[in-house]
Amino acid sequence: MKIASLDIRCCRLQQAVIPGDATRDGIAQDGMEFLVFTANTEDGLSASMFGFAGRSALGSGHLAAASLRPFMVGRDALDREAAWHDWRVADRWWHHLPIYLYGPVDCCLWLLGATAAEQPLWRYIGGARSEIPVYASSMVLPDAAAYQDEARAVRDAGMKAYKIHPPGRSPEEDIEVHRAVREAVGPEFTLMSDPVAAYSLEEAVRFGRELEALGYLWLEEPLPDENFSALRELTRRLDIPVVGTEVIAKHPYSVAECIASRVVDAVRADISWTGGVTGALKTARLAEAFHMNCELHTTIFHPLELVNLHLCGAVRNNSYFELLWPVSQFAFGLAEPLPVENGIARMPVKPGLGVELDWDLIDNCTIAEL
Numbered sequence: 001m002k003i004a005s006l007d008i009r010c011c012r013l014q015q016a017v018i019p020g021d022a023t024r025d026g027i028a029q030d031g032m033e034f035l036v037f038t039a040n041t042e043d044g045l046s047a048s049m050f051g052f053a054g055r056s057a058l059g060s061g062h063l064a065a066a067s068l069r070p071f072m073v074g075r076d077a078l079d080r081e082a083a084w085h086d087w088r089v090a091d092r093w094w095h096h097l098p099i100y101l102y103g104p105v106d107c108c109l110w111l112l113g114a115t116a117a118e119q120p121l122w123r124y125i126g127g128a129r130s131e132i133p134v135y136a137s138s139m140v141l142p143d144a145a146a147y148q149d150e151a152r153a154v155r156d157a158g159m160k161a162y163k164i165h166p167p168g169r170s171p172e173e174d175i176e177v178h179r180a181v182r183e184a185v186g187p188e189f190t191l192m193s194d195p196v197a198a199y200s201l202e203e204a205v206r207f208g209r210e211l212e213a214l215g216y217l218w219l220e221e222p223l224p225d226e227n228f229s230a231l232r233e234l235t236r237r238l239d240i241p242v243v244g245t246e247v248i249a250k251h252p253y254s255v256a257e258c259i260a261s262r263v264v265d266a267v268r269a270d271i272s273w274t275g276g277v278t279g280a281l282k283t284a285r286l287a288e289a290f291h292m293n294c295e296l297h298t299t300i301f302h303p304l305e306l307v308n309l310h311l312c313g314a315v316r317n318n319s320y321f322e323l324l325w326p327v328s329q330f331a332f333g334l335a336e337p338l339p340v341e342n343g344i345a346r347m348p349v350k351p352g353l354g355v356e357l358d359w360d361l362i363d364n365c366t367i368a369e370l
Helices: 057-072 080-095 102-116 121-126 144-156 171-185 201-214 228-237 253-260 276-289 302-312 359-365
Strands: 003-014 031-041 046-052 131-137 161-164 190-193 242-244 266-269 294-296 321-324 344-346 366-369
Touching: 003 057, 003 359, 031 057, 031 102, 046 057, 046 102, 046 302, 057 080, 057 102, 057 366, 080 102, 080 276, 102 121, 102 276, 102 302, 121 276, 121 302, 144 161, 144 171, 161 171, 171 190, 171 201, 201 228, 228 242, 228 253, 253 266, 253 276, 266 276, 276 294, 276 302, 294 302, 294 321, 302 321, 359 366
Parallel strands: 131 161, 131 321, 161 190, 242 266, 266 294
Antiparallel strands: 003 031, 003 366, 031 046, 131 344
């Protein structure tokens, strides 16, 4: 099953304004750019997957075409482990690509194997469960009332939990947001917090203690993921679980110390930013060996989310499937909606990805083919 070619499309979706604060959540308010990779084999098989592109699909696409295409062409698609290790060495020597570029290509290799085996990807990896609860993550909203309204909407839509990305202008304002949301949804609904590296260590301690009193499930990335010493101290001082590592490159080796010395209570990974299915699976298995959860991080784009869901079905040490809210703003790229009903995501049953990509949308969004 040798790779004959790797096609790369650079795409931009023009769409309605996405609720949020571009200075904090970073998503362009008038549209999103992304890549679509297609790996074609010499025997006529193909698999495609979306890829994160940051602020520039053209910039990211040209990097992938220059580095990943010559690296992949001629390799056997089933030799995923060899390719992952070889790419790690090649990237260290010369390429130094963004953390999000290898993952989609690795996903294509896994999808080729699963499709050829006539198995849904999660069972091809090694099935662990057929469904998982879903939580919704906020964008950055203007004030506490907006978070309250959204939290109630998430609860009423049947989602099983809600995670706040607060404004991050001050710990005091963020605490008020979290108090307001708890008041809005009551004591029983599950809430989490992700300030996205907004605080100093002492601010994070004070903030975390407030969340403990409010009954929040976890505190995610209150400090930079790479600040191991401060995170370890924060984890020691708080009872609420501290979660991190989603933006650290070179999983699983880069997070091994975080796991072994309890820098955080649970790690983060996903198939987009963590080296594909291969990289994210390595991190999840490593965490499992230390009786630690690997909470899978949203991949933003729904085709990638669907691969992330397959990974949820192949591991046990992950609590939820994460989706950005409002879900409708990100519900593009697949020919069918994600298999989520009343806050429960169920694993696909068809071979490979289980759902076709929306090629009409991809064609309409394509700004360049490389």
